[in-house]
Amino acid sequence: MTNITNEKKELDRLTTLADYDIDYSREFEDLDDLSKLAAHISGTPISLINLIGANTQWSISEFGMDQNQISRNDSICDYTIHEKDYLELSDLDKSEDFKDKPYVAGDPSLKYYFGVPLKTKDGISIGAVCVMDKKNHSFSPEKIEMLKIIAEEVMRRLEHRKLVKDLKEKLEEADDVSRKVSHDIRGPIGGIIGLSQIIKDNAEEQSISDIIELIEMIHKGGKSVLDLADEILSTHRELEKQSDYKRESLTLAILKEKLIDLYKPQAQLKDINFKVVVELEHKELLFPKNKILQIFGNMISNAIKFTERDGSVEIHLSFEQVTEAKAKLAFSVKDSGVGMTTEQIDLMMNHQAQSTPGTDNERGFGFGFQLSKHLITSMNGTLTIVSEIGKGSEINVKIPVKLYQLKD
Structure with missing residues (x-):
């Protein structure tokens, strides 16, 4: 992960990404033609369209490489989002920054990377279109310009998705x-x-x-x-x-499946027992998706980050104060991790905490928690933390939601 010197700018970037309210467990078939086109134009076997979250690089379209997510620590696109035009890297296997990355040191043994940042109309980079190969390349100005055009088209389609959702x-x-x-x-x-x-x-x-x-x-x-x-x-x-x-909606049962699909792979990398428990009584109530995955996902990633190998992370999902038209969505994540002192919790709640490495030395800057807290507050929700050093932490979130239809 790159060193972030402007914390406000990074939080603004993550907030902008959250505004797109992207469900990373869904297929983005409308982008697949663009990732394929990028590979064809560049003459490379691999092309990815990646979005850079607080802790994770999410691949929303892939060509030539089956990859849904990797840690932001291992992402080259994390460097690309700080570039004005593009980032080109050759001989990755000889680079001190990248030679030990899993996709360089192991399969598919990549040597070359070229990435173009995905920028909003306001110039905020939320991800990148990248092409990669096992051999080095030298792109002509025409090819570089065409890859930039593809990146612009990706953003147009993401903006279209956002506009349609906002209109609905x-x-x-x-x-x-x-x-x-x-x-x-x-x-x-x-x-x-x-x-x-x-x-x-x-x-x-x-x-x-x-x-x-x-x-x-x-x-x-x-x-x-x-x-x-x-x-x-x-x-x-x-x-x-x-x-x-x-509609763009969830049930507790669907939410459970999505959280397992998205975050169990992260837990498995550390041999962490990952479990999601759903209250049976109201598991089929429909409610808006509305940034729920972004909020809960950041909390879960942090729990995994600060839990030792062979530890546990358990999620509970339920509803409270259910009426015909609304309810409170209750979410809790409990881990067996390193825990926090009362002072550390106070600093986190007041956006004054300093980032610390995870139990596997994962890097991070605490932006995921800040973003989630910001979103929860904007939705009139509540957040509480209970923790003890050496015994783990439990985070509880309650968010008012509209109900579309009651199910038996």
């Missing part, structure tokens, strides 16, 4: 407003109809034909509005039935 959220908010409006008008309109009926009945008894005609018009108009409100509500209910499963 806004449409759902608008849908909620329309539902509330239709509910709100039912009461007063129903009252108008009831009142008009009473007036009509009284008027009929007194044979006031003109008043009856006027009140009948009020009655019909009010009834039409009430029918319209019913139509809006029934349409909303039909849309809910059709679209709940198509």
